[in-house]
Amino acid sequence: xxTKLLTALLLGTSILGxxxxxxxxxxxxxxxxxxxxxxxxxxxxxxxxFEAKNPGIKVVFAPSAPTEYDAALGAKLAAGSAxxxxxxxxxxxxxxxxxxxNLADLSALPGMxxxxxxxxxxxxxxxxxxxxxxxxxxxxxxxxxxxxxFDKLGIKVPQTRDEFFAALDKIKAxxxxxxxxxxxxxxxxxxxxxxxxxxxxxxKGEDGRKALIKGDQKLTxxxxxxxxxxxxxxKPYLGDGFEAQTYPDSQNLFTLGRAAIYPAGSWEIGLxxxxxxxxxxxxxxxxxxxxxxxxxxxxxDIGMGLNAAxxxxxxxxxxxxxxxxxxxxxxxxxxxxxxxxxxxxPVKMQDPLAQEFVSWRGKCKSTIRSTYQILSxxxxxxxxxxxVESANVINGTDTPEAAAKKLQTGLDSWYxxxx
Amino acid sequence: xxxxxxxxxxxxxHIAVFLAPAVLVYTAIMILPLAGTLQLSLFRNVDQSQxxxxxxxxxTLFGDPNWSVNFxxxxxxxxxxxxxxxxxxxxxxxxxxxxxxSPKLRFxxxxxxxxxxxxxxxxxxxxxxxxxxxxxxxxxxxxxLDFVGLKSLFTPWLGKEQYALTALSLVxxxxxxxxxxxxxxxxxxxIPEEVIEAAECDGITGLSQFWKIKLPLIxxxxxxxxxxxxxxxxxxxxxxxxxxxxxxxxxxxTDILGTFLYRxxxxxxxxxxxxxxxxTIATIMFLIxxxxxxxxxxxxxxxxRRYQF
Numbered sequence: 001x002x003t004k005l006l007t008a009l010l011l012g013t014s015i016l017g018x019x020x021x022x023x024x025x026x027x028x029x030x031x032x033x034x035x036x037x038x039x040x041x042x043x044x045x046x047x048x049x050f051e052a053k054n055p056g057i058k059v060v061f062a063p064s065a066p067t068e069y070d071a072a073l074g075a076k077l078a079a080g081s082a083x084x085x086x087x088x089x090x091x092x093x094x095x096x097x098x099x100x101x102n103l104a105d106l107s108a109l110p111g112m113x114x115x116x117x118x119x120x121x122x123x124x125x126x127x128x129x130x131x132x133x134x135x136x137x138x139x140x141x142x143x144x145x146x147x148x149x150f151d152k153l154g155i156k157v158p159q160t161r162d163e164f165f166a167a168l169d170k171i172k173a174x175x176x177x178x179x180x181x182x183x184x185x186x187x188x189x190x191x192x193x194x195x196x197x198x199x200x201x202x203x204k205g206e207d208g209r210k211a212l213i214k215g216d217q218k219l220t221x222x223x224x225x226x227x228x229x230x231x232x233x234x235k236p237y238l239g240d241g242f243e244a245q246t247y248p249d250s251q252n253l254f255t256l257g258r259a260a261i262y263p264a265g266s267w268e269i270g271l272x273x274x275x276x277x278x279x280x281x282x283x284x285x286x287x288x289x290x291x292x293x294x295x296x297x298x299x300x301d302i303g304m305g306l307n308a309a310x311x312x313x314x315x316x317x318x319x320x321x322x323x324x325x326x327x328x329x330x331x332x333x334x335x336x337x338x339x340x341x342x343x344x345x346p347v348k349m350q351d352p353l354a355q356e357f358v359s360w361r362g363k364c365k366s367t368i369r370s371t372y373q374i375l376s377x378x379x380x381x382x383x384x385x386x387x388v389e390s391a392n393v394i395n396g397t398d399t400p401e402a403a404a405k406k407l408q409t410g411l412d413s414w415y416x417x418x419x
Numbered sequence: 420x421x422x423x424x425x426x427x428x429x430x431x432x433h434i435a436v437f438l439a440p441a442v443l444v445y446t447a448i449m450i451l452p453l454a455g456t457l458q459l460s461l462f463r464n465v466d467q468s469q470x471x472x473x474x475x476x477x478x479t480l481f482g483d484p485n486w487s488v489n490f491x492x493x494x495x496x497x498x499x500x501x502x503x504x505x506x507x508x509x510x511x512x513x514x515x516x517x518x519x520x521s522p523k524l525r526f527x528x529x530x531x532x533x534x535x536x537x538x539x540x541x542x543x544x545x546x547x548x549x550x551x552x553x554x555x556x557x558x559x560x561x562x563x564l565d566f567v568g569l570k571s572l573f574t575p576w577l578g579k580e581q582y583a584l585t586a587l588s589l590v591x592x593x594x595x596x597x598x599x600x601x602x603x604x605x606x607x608x609x610i611p612e613e614v615i616e617a618a619e620c621d622g623i624t625g626l627s628q629f630w631k632i633k634l635p636l637i638x639x640x641x642x643x644x645x646x647x648x649x650x651x652x653x654x655x656x657x658x659x660x661x662x663x664x665x666x667x668x669x670x671x672x673t674d675i676l677g678t679f680l681y682r683x684x685x686x687x688x689x690x691x692x693x694x695x696x697x698x699t700i701a702t703i704m705f706l707i708x709x710x711x712x713x714x715x716x717x718x719x720x721x722x723x724r725r726y727q728f
Binding site: 091092183184185186187188239240241242243244245246249252253371372376377379380381382383384387388391392395397398410413414 | 483484485486550553554555556557561574575576577578579580663664666668669670671682687688689690691693696
């Protein structure tokens, strides 16, 4: 209801706003987005910053509800009433829009050189030749820990897997804290915060992910089963009744100070900062031996593209180039701690936890979630199956080998990479 | 001869006129969508255009293990969901109605209302409330069991493959028990006093009166309730979706036809919706329900004896 009202108000303001424009040469750009939460940031920080530098271009941020976004956008694009700038979901949903000709090719956009190939991969054609959205933000996986608890128990931040499990053992033996706050009820926690979090260290990030897409590696290979073997070992460290523990339960357990370690995505930072009453720290997924190259899941989440039917394509391109600039990245990343700019130039951030997360980019290699690109196009859907199997492995319903075999069989049934 | 002498009856337009609104509305919102679904199930989307493929979608659903395993699992779960309702909801509903109709019971209006209230609650509230009640972390269930010294009996039911579906079926029973209770209660009240008095004169009282006199008289109502339960259960979706999500975890153990249809039709997360396969599943659900209702109408209802007073 509130979102509808908001949309109505926004529509109203956009119409009135454009009607009241005195300068005939002023161009108004509309942004389509599902991030209604970010409305204040766009209105108060991002858009004024842009308009100050680019007189003559007005920008209106017009979000719709996340669950309605894809359908609403599709309808608007078909009717020709969509905004000039379109916030892009990662991978197939945007790729489909590009293929239909709704999104313009931005490969040559000034500013695109600011992004690494991994950052751009979410909004490229399968062959990587054309890019159609400017990457805006990503989320990084790791572990957030209760610093007070670690200090009290005299635990050092674990670097290696052995240290990690030693720390868990110590917390468990002490008994004050639940060692790890994670549940399997909602399934995706096990897959996203578990498998995709620790996995890249085993399958060597992009190397493994690309090899899987090419068909050189299989999910039944050692590197892909090993994360499941580690996940299976997590079971004794989870709280009582973790099988029925939901995602909000896990968040609450940790922020109430009842659990010591939280397998996290960086998007939690904003919420945890306001809720937790203790000091927090973060560490990347531990590696096997000290000094090993570490890999992190730095998952591309949000981008922005240009409506191919836009009447103000040049103004929109100016705006997109600004989105690709470090200026934008600095404002955005500070306003939304936990959503990290994908820009190659380092961004100064105030939030210490966010700084910690983003510092891993310097020492570790980034990759994205293994199931997102190409591999989740068919039936059975690899991402959904990964949710189910990751939960199964932690619950002990399936052995790691059985889970991997099920996933690979499902994938084989429709995915045939050209060798 | 008589036919010739009687003047030809004029076509009775008013019947058509009075029927028209209902027929039009029903056609527009029920029959057309149903036909559309059936039609959709015979097509497939190839390169952005719908192509007629005959029964291929059904062959995929039953022949391709990627679909058939899920389908049979959903059907099996759905049957179990229905069995629990038939074994728990309806007998307990009859029992409650019998107790309520007893003239000696005090506060019966209060009980009646209290038991019926969950039925009018939204699924979302019921699903969420029970998720909280059964939560191992903040739920009251573990504390209550602890209170009577049975803490060892507690397990995270909704998270265990072997219990989740049964637990949810019982939640659904809890929610809907008011319906059989009310229907049976009404049927019991409509039994004429004379029949009961005659029975009492013959020395049939108490329990045997219930078994020999009242139960046969309310059998038609029980039949109706069974068929309502059948239709309701095979169309169920909301409770599972609110309590367990669209993937109906753990390990698809609570996946019923409704959630399976939802995932196929609308997609989920990275899974893109496939309206054609969704319509195929919807068609099968329609056929299952149609079959069940036909069995009831032609085999059972015709044999039920009705008593005229």
